[in-house]
Amino acid sequence: MIYTCTLNPSVDYVVHVDELRVGELNRAMKTLTFPGGKGINVSRVLKRLGVDSTALGFAGGFTGAFIESELRKEEIACDFVHVPGQTRINVKLKAGLETEINGQGPAIASEDAAQLTAKIEALSADDVLVLAGSVPPSLPADVYEQLAAETVKRQARLVIDTSGPALRSLLACRPFLVKPNHHELAELFGVSALTKEEVVIYGRRLTEMGICHVIVSMGGDGAFYFGKEAALFAEAPKGTVKNSVGAGDSMVAGFLAAYAGGKPIAEAFAYSVAAGSATAFSEDLCTKEEVETLVGRVRVVRL
Numbered sequence: 001m002i003y004t005c006t007l008n009p010s011v012d013y014v015v016h017v018d019e020l021r022v023g024e025l026n027r028a029m030k031t032l033t034f035p036g037g038k039g040i041n042v043s044r045v046l047k048r049l050g051v052d053s054t055a056l057g058f059a060g061g062f063t064g065a066f067i068e069s070e071l072r073k074e075e076i077a078c079d080f081v082h083v084p085g086q087t088r089i090n091v092k093l094k095a096g097l098e099t100e101i102n103g104q105g106p107a108i109a110s111e112d113a114a115q116l117t118a119k120i121e122a123l124s125a126d127d128v129l130v131l132a133g134s135v136p137p138s139l140p141a142d143v144y145e146q147l148a149a150e151t152v153k154r155q156a157r158l159v160i161d162t163s164g165p166a167l168r169s170l171l172a173c174r175p176f177l178v179k180p181n182h183h184e185l186a187e188l189f190g191v192s193a194l195t196k197e198e199v200v201i202y203g204r205r206l207t208e209m210g211i212c213h214v215i216v217s218m219g220g221d222g223a224f225y226f227g228k229e230a231a232l233f234a235e236a237p238k239g240t241v242k243n244s245v246g247a248g249d250s251m252v253a254g255f256l257a258a259y260a261g262g263k264p265i266a267e268a269f270a271y272s273v274a275a276g277s278a279t280a281f282s283e284d285l286c287t288k289e290e291v292e293t294l295v296g297r298v299r300v301v302r303l
Contacts, residue, residue, distance in 0.1 A: 002046060002256060004130040006039035006057035007139065008105045010090040011066055020095035035067040036090060038132035038161055041246045043076050045253035045275060045285050051260055054079055056119055060106040061086035081115045083108055098244060107138040120147050125155035132161040148173045161252050174210035179252050181217045199224055200303060215255060215272060217248055225269040230302055232266060234273045237297040239281040246285050251276035254291065270298040
């Protein structure tokens with residue numbers, strides 16, 4: 001079973017207005033509401049690609065109940081720890097440019113964190129755990145390290161999609177997959193903006209540290225894959241970007257779905273890039289049909 005863990009989920013409230021007038025009444029032309037959070041996005045895309053998963057994390061109040069209800073409508077299994085307070089609401093205001101206002105999540109008590117740890121302790125060597133997204137300020141800074149250590153102890157495969165100190169601290173666990181973008185890769189190694197040639201240098205360095213699969217996304221400029229079998233580059237298919245949320249999460253889900261289906265690494269990587277692009281070209285997360293339409297337009301070359 002694939003488990004996704006979202007410590008700080010959200011309800012994503014997308015508001016479209018023709019023109020934003022600050023300090024005045026604005027009327028929405030269209031609104032959309034989605035269950036959000038990086039791990040939740042991975043679960044939603046996996047389901048659309050025909051792969052089951054179980055969503056873990058914390059959920060509180062009517063917003064947490066909304067997330068669970070929406071996931072169950074999509075036939076995605078949930079096993080959240082229920083906490084006092086309200087799961088946060090993140091506002092995505094689209095008025096030409098996109099403005100984001102991220103809400104505050106509920107405080108997570110130590111006994112609630114212990115319940116989540118107990119769920120991780122039940123994993124086996126046949127399982128995959130995806131740790132994705134930000135850490136609520138009420139949790140210890142090393143909470144990901146604690147969860148990763150429990151995962152490794154049980155020989156389950158670990159997938160990491162986070163950034164900054166959290167990502168750096170988890171590399172010693174030798175994850176199955178990490179997916180930084182090129183900015184996060186630069187931050188990881190304490191360098192400035194990376195050229196494509198420098199992405200190759202630092203991406204390969206991650207595999208030398210024992211990480212099985214590394215995908216480095218570069219938005220419209222494509223993506224790199226690094227692993228024991230090969231180093232690859234993929235050009236992203238062209239299209240109109242409508243959505244900045246969930247493309248990276250879709251890449252993780254696309255790779256896991258194709259890999260679980262027995263696809264060769266180059267095909268799994270192409271599927272990953274197609275999934276990320278399909279989400280970027282959509283107002284919601286990608287569908288299987290959209291991914292399979294795009295995958296033939298992803299050109300993968302060996303480095």
